Amino acid sequence: MAQEFSKGDHVTWKSHGGEAEGTVEEKITKDTEAAGRTVRASPDDPQYEVKSEKSGGTAVHKPGALEKD
Template sequence: MAKRFEVGDHVSWNSEAGRVSGTIIAIHTSDFDYKGYVHHASEGDPQYEIKSDRTDHIAAHRGSVLDYA
C-alpha cells in the first residue's frame, strides 16, 4: 500500500536530475489532465502535485515514489 500524504507535506523523490524535494500542493483522487497527459488516480491510489523547492516546477507523482523529506 502506498504512503498517504497531505497538502503541505514536504516530500522527496528520485528524478533524472537526482533527488528532488518539494511541497505537496494538491491531491488528485480521479483521473486528471496534466501537461497534455492523462494521469490516472483514484481514492485508493491518489496522485500528488508537488512544487519543487528549488524551481517553480510542478510534478505529479503517486505516493509510492515519495518519501518524507
C-alpha cells in the same frame, strides 16, 4: 498500503538529476489534467501533485515515489 501525504507536506523524490524536493500541492483521486499531462488516479490509487523547490514547476507522482521529510 501506500503512504498518505497532505497538502503542505515536504517531500523528496528521485529526479533525472538525482533527488528533488518540494511540497505537496494536491492529492489527486480522479482522472484529471495536471502538470501538463493526463493523470490516471482514483481514491484507491491516488497520485500527488508536487511543486519543486528548485524549478518551481509541478509534477505528479505516485505515493511510492515520494518520501516525507
